[in-house]
Amino acid sequence: MREKQTGKLLADYHLETYLQCPYKFYHRFVAGKKLNEYSWRQVVQNSVNLIVHQYYSLPPNARSKVTVLRLIQQYWSHIPLHLFQDKAQYYTILAKMTDHLLQALTKKEIDNSPLFLYEQFQTSIEEINVSLKFEVGNWSDRSFTVTKFLVDADDSMAKLYTYLTILFSHTAFGMLPEKVEVITLLDGNHFQYSPAETDVQLAKAYFTELKENIRRPEEYTHIVSPQNCSHCVYEVECNFKNEVRDDKKPGYFH
Numbered sequence: 399m400r401e402k403q404t405g406k407l408l409a410d411y412h413l414e415t416y417l418q419c420p421y422k423f424y425h426r427f428v429a430g431k432k433l434n435e436y437s438w439r440q441v442v443q444n445s446v447n448l449i450v451h452q453y454y455s456l457p458p459n460a461r462s463k464v465t466v467l468r469l470i471q472q473y474w475s476h477i478p479l480h481l482f483q484d485k486a487q488y489y490t491i492l493a494k495m496t497d498h499l500l501q502a503l504t505k506k507e508i509d510n511s512p513l514f515l516y517e518q519f520q521t522s523i524e525e526i527n528v529s530l531k532f533e534v535g536n537w538s539d540r541s542f543t544v545t546k547f548l549v550d551a552d553d554s555m556a557k558l559y560t561y562l563t564i565l566f567s568h569t570a571f572g573m574l575p576e577k578v579e580v581i582t583l584l585d586g587n588h589f590q591y592s593p594a595e596t597d598v599q600l601a602k603a604y605f606t607e608l609k610e611n612i613r614r615p616e617e618y619t620h621i622v623s624p625q626n627c628s629h630c631v632y633e634v635e636c637n638f639k640n641e642v643r644d645d646k647k648p649g650y651f652h
C-alpha cells in the first residue's frame with residue numbers, strides 16, 4: 399500500500415514517520431524494509447479511519463451513539479489481541495477509544511455530506527510533490543474546517559498536520575481553512591487552530607526546514623527520542639537505537 403520513498407513524493411505519513419523517529423523513516427522508506435507485523439497503534443489507527451469514514455458516509459439521521467458503538471464493535475473485532483502487551487492493555491485502549499470516539503463523533507454534528515471524506519490530494523509545495531489525505535472536511539461560514547482523528551499525537555504531530563493543511567489548502571485550493579482540528583483518541587484531546595494569512599509563511603519555513611533535515615541522515619541522531627525504541631516495530635533489527643541518547647531531543651519544536 400505504501401511505496402518506497404523515492405525523494406520525489408512526500409506524503410503525510412512519510413513526515414509523520416520521520417517525526418516519530420528519523421531512523422524509522424530510514425528503515426521503512428529509504429531501505430524499504432518490510433514489516434513482519436504492524437504495531438497495535440497502526441492497526442488501531444486503521445480501524446479508527448474505517449469507523450470515521452463509515453460513520454460520515456451515512457445519512458445524518460442514521461448517525462447516533464448506537465451507530466458508533468456498532469461500528470467500533472465491527473472493526474475492533476478484527477484487531478488481534480496478541481499485538482498488545484496483555485489483556486489489560488487491550489481492554490484499556492478499547493475503553494478509551496470507545497469513550498473518546500463516542501464523544502468526538504456525536505458532538506460533531508454535520509447536517510449534510512462532508513466536503514471531503516478521506517480524500518487524497520496531491521500538490522507541489524516548494525518544488526517537492528506532497529500528498530495529503532484530508533480526513534473530514536466540512537463547509538463553514540467563511541470557508542471550510544478540517545478534522546483529523548489520530549490514536550495519539552504530541553504537539554509536534556499536531557503542528558505538522560496543521561501546517562501541512564494550511565500550506566496544502568493555500569496551494570491547492572487558494573484559500574485557508576477556517577479551522578484545523580486534530581483529535582487524539584487515547585486521551586480525548588482536541589488541538590484546534592484558526593489559521594491566518596501570516597501562517598502560510600510560517601508553514602513554508604517549517605516545511606523547508608523539515609525537508610532539509612530529512613535530507614541530512616548524518617544528523618538524524620540529534621533528533622531522536624529514545625523512549626520510542628521500546629515500542630518500535632524495528633527495535634530488534636535497528637542498528638541505530640544505541641546511538642540514541644536521553645539528552646537528544648527533537649530539534650524542530652523547541
Ligand code: SF4
Binds near residue numbers: 419422633636
Ligand atoms: S528502534 Fe529506536 S532508533 Fe531505531 S527506528 Fe525504532 S525508534 Fe528509531
